[in-house]
Amino acid sequence: MSTEHAERNGRRLGRDDFLKLGAATVGTGVLAACGAEGAPEPSAGGQTGQQVEERPPIEQEPGDLEVFEWAGYEYPAYGGKNGVLKPYVDQRGKPKFTFLTSDDQALGKVRAGYRPDMVHPCVDYIGNWVEMGVVQPWDTSLITNFADLEEPLVTGGQVDGQQYFIPADWGFSSPLYRADEVEPEGGEDSWTLFYDDRYEGKISWWDSPLENFVIWGYVNGVADPWDMSDEELDEARDFLMSKKHLCRNFWSSQTDLDADIAAGNIWIAYAWAGSYVAAKDAGLDVVYSEPKEGRLGWNCGFVLMADTENFRHAHEFVDTWSSTESAEWIINNYAYGHANTSVNLANVPEDYVAVFHLDDPEARQEPNAHYAVPVSTERRTAYAQRWDEVKAS
Amino acid sequence: MAVEARKIEATAPAPGTAARPRAGLVTTTLLAPPLLWLGVFFLVPVVLIFLYSVNVFAFFPGTQAFTLDAWKNFLDGSPFLDLFWKSIWMSLLVSVVAVVAAYPIAYYIALIASKRKYVLLLLILAPFLVSYFLRLLAWRVILGDQGPINSLLYETGIRDEGDPVRMLYTQWAVILTLIYVYIPFVALPIFASLEALDRRLLEAASDLGASRWQAFRKVTLPLSLPGVIAAFIFVFIPTIGEYFTPVVVGGVEGTMFGNAIADQFGQSLNWLNGSVLSFFLLVVVAVLMSIFARFLTVRRVATG
Numbered sequence: 001m002s003t004e005h006a007e008r009n010g011r012r013l014g015r016d017d018f019l020k021l022g023a024a025t026v027g028t029g030v031l032a033a034c035g036a037e038g039a040p041e042p043s044a045g046g047q048t049g050q051q052v053e054e055r056p057p058i059e060q061e062p063g064d065l066e067v068f069e070w071a072g073y074e075y076p077a078y079g080g081k082n083g084v085l086k087p088y089v090d091q092r093g094k095p096k097f098t099f100l101t102s103d104d105q106a107l108g109k110v111r112a113g114y115r116p117d118m119v120h121p122c123v124d125y126i127g128n129w130v131e132m133g134v135v136q137p138w139d140t141s142l143i144t145n146f147a148d149l150e151e152p153l154v155t156g157g158q159v160d161g162q163q164y165f166i167p168a169d170w171g172f173s174s175p176l177y178r179a180d181e182v183e184p185e186g187g188e189d190s191w192t193l194f195y196d197d198r199y200e201g202k203i204s205w206w207d208s209p210l211e212n213f214v215i216w217g218y219v220n221g222v223a224d225p226w227d228m229s230d231e232e233l234d235e236a237r238d239f240l241m242s243k244k245h246l247c248r249n250f251w252s253s254q255t256d257l258d259a260d261i262a263a264g265n266i267w268i269a270y271a272w273a274g275s276y277v278a279a280k281d282a283g284l285d286v287v288y289s290e291p292k293e294g295r296l297g298w299n300c301g302f303v304l305m306a307d308t309e310n311f312r313h314a315h316e317f318v319d320t321w322s323s324t325e326s327a328e329w330i331i332n333n334y335a336y337g338h339a340n341t342s343v344n345l346a347n348v349p350e351d352y353v354a355v356f357h358l359d360d361p362e363a364r365q366e367p368n369a370h371y372a373v374p375v376s377t378e379r380r381t382a383y384a385q386r387w388d389e390v391k392a393s
Numbered sequence: 394m395a396v397e398a399r400k401i402e403a404t405a406p407a408p409g410t411a412a413r414p415r416a417g418l419v420t421t422t423l424l425a426p427p428l429l430w431l432g433v434f435f436l437v438p439v440v441l442i443f444l445y446s447v448n449v450f451a452f453f454p455g456t457q458a459f460t461l462d463a464w465k466n467f468l469d470g471s472p473f474l475d476l477f478w479k480s481i482w483m484s485l486l487v488s489v490v491a492v493v494a495a496y497p498i499a500y501y502i503a504l505i506a507s508k509r510k511y512v513l514l515l516l517i518l519a520p521f522l523v524s525y526f527l528r529l530l531a532w533r534v535i536l537g538d539q540g541p542i543n544s545l546l547y548e549t550g551i552r553d554e555g556d557p558v559r560m561l562y563t564q565w566a567v568i569l570t571l572i573y574v575y576i577p578f579v580a581l582p583i584f585a586s587l588e589a590l591d592r593r594l595l596e597a598a599s600d601l602g603a604s605r606w607q608a609f610r611k612v613t614l615p616l617s618l619p620g621v622i623a624a625f626i627f628v629f630i631p632t633i634g635e636y637f638t639p640v641v642v643g644g645v646e647g648t649m650f651g652n653a654i655a656d657q658f659g660q661s662l663n664w665l666n667g668s669v670l671s672f673f674l675l676v677v678v679a680v681l682m683s684i685f686a687r688f689l690t691v692r693r694v695a696t697g
Binding site: 102104105107108109111112181201208209244245247248249250263264265381384385387388389391392393 | 452471472473475476537538539540555559561562643644645646648652653656657658659660661662663666
């Protein structure tokens with residue numbers, strides 16, 4: 001159903017985008033006229049109390065917090081009235097959720113003028129967000145749970161010494177497959193399952209400009225899959241074009257993918273932990289594989305838009321997100337990791353702990369897993385252009 | 394027959410000849426808002442898209458200098474151009490099948506079902522009571538590997554379980570769904586033209602010894618042709634740029650040109666290329682429209 005949400009939101013956003021784009025165009029003119037005074041200076045301010053004092057008290061904020069979020073976190077049991085985010089929702093009301101389907105799509109929408117209060121991108125895109133000049137640093141003194149967050153993830157969210165990103169969830173990306181229908185070549189898990197001719201029409205890659213090339217890179221042992229040359233990308237593109245007929249679709253909404261797996265349309269997919277949980281819940285015999293080339297990994301969190309009028313609301317929301325209760329719910333329901341380190345893993349299903357190595361930080365490190373790293377806008381464009389060609393071919 | 398048809402047509406007042414005097418001010422006042430609307434929300438954006446496509450205008454900071462590179466890349470054997478022709482082919486197929494399928498329906502309602510005419514017409518429009526997205530989702534269930542069609546094939550032993558006919562996420566799923574969606578749209582203009590048909594012509598045809606088939610071929614069909622062509626355009630033009638149906642039921646091979654455009658403006662952030670694709674689509678549609686319009690008048694002259 002989240003697709004339906006997305007569709008509805010998409011339509012509504014279409015109109016809002018337009019209005020906001022107009023407003024932004026006018027705003028840019030005004031800013032330019034005001035000179036440096038009006039423009040936020042990224043090097044100034046930061047997590048000092050000074051910035052907070054200038055902010056109006058929370059009661060004077062509009063309070064209509066708009067969160068540009070991955071589908072699934074608005075789910076009533078989590079983001080709803082009596083959900084895990086209840087401490088926030090009870091006091092401040094339910095935030096408005098709009099949905100992103102990939103980091104690139106989110107960047108694209110914001111670039112086109114969409115202005116929510118906060119966004120949930122992944123850490124490897126932080127540079128792009130800061131570069132675009134649309135986000136501001138968080139005031140970590142307003143986030144009581146901040147001290148519980150995992151240190152390396154916290155420092156990973158800093159740009160120029162400022163906390164632009166509050167880490168929230170992390171996890172793996174790996175091939176998920178139906179154990180009762182699929183027999184990996186040679187009995188060994190590998191990403192090459194995505195290119196296995198025996199399963200034509202039963203495979204689904206993720207519709208994302210970067211990852212399909214990165215996977216090809218790891219399979220073929222290129223020097224740096226996250227920074228491939230044009231020649232390498234061309235070779236990867238031609239290969240992907242020759243294999244795309246094996247795919248049933250390129251999925252963009254996890255809810256859709258889960259429905260397709262449950263309906264038996266898809267046997268092999270690029271998947272996050274949430275799809276494993278959904279397939280298990282649907283009673284399917286699935287494996288979340290450990291490819292010999294290593295799983296991919298991701299860490300996402302929150303950025304605060306520079307022109308938000310809900311500065312304190314956003315901080316309170318992130319604070320609730322960062323709580324132990326929230327972390328436990330996310331681990332138990334989606335099997336994702338959470339930045340909060342105070343979770344008692346005894347309360348988590350053993351299966352999840354084992355499959356996703358929730359108790360083993362080393363499983364998240366090279367060479368066991370390849371966490372997404374920042375990619376320059378120029379390289380990202382080169383990847384994206386070729387992915388579009390694969391899709392159009 | 395054709396001569397008769399022309400005579401009867403000629404008795405109707407030609408459009409635009411009524412009430413000329415003092416019309417100037419009223420016409421201007423009435424036309425100004427829609428013209429302004431079209432200007433601001435259609436013409437200006439089209440010009441902006443064109444300027445964007447040659448890199449002399451952009452919403453975002455960057456170097457702007459006139460260049461045709463994006464156009465050259467597109468026209469020089471890019472996969473996007475192939476995708477465009479594929480989309481044209483799909484739209485053509487959808488339009489022709491939808492028109493052929495809708496014609497008998499419109500014919501029945503307009504000429505045969507005299508009393509229940511409007512009830513039937515409402516029935517045809519009934520699917521519009523359900524949201525477009527829900528109807529697409531229903532197709533996704535119907536065409537799925539475990540859907541009713543494949544289940545029936547398993548039950549009857551025509552296909553082995555686990556060896557479904559692959560229908561969902563194919564080009565054919567898109568074509569089928571689009572035909573289903575557009576049949577009501579297509580039936581309406583055909584119905585309107587058949588409804589306006591002067592029955593006396595059919596009586597005359599029959600008096601002169603024409604068989605029913607001859608009467609249909611020489612009277613009904615030519616006179617309903619404007620409706621048929623309008624119906625064809627109703628389907629063909631919007632389906633070339635179709636975006637949402639391929640997203641829901643198209644999968645990898647059902648992708649259409651509209652999806653490529655959406656990607657360029659969305660996750661690829663390549664507005665330059667996106668503008669080229671959009672403007673190209675616009676130009677081709679405009680050219681096709683003018684050809685259709687010409688065809689329409691030529692047919693009229695020929696049969697009239």
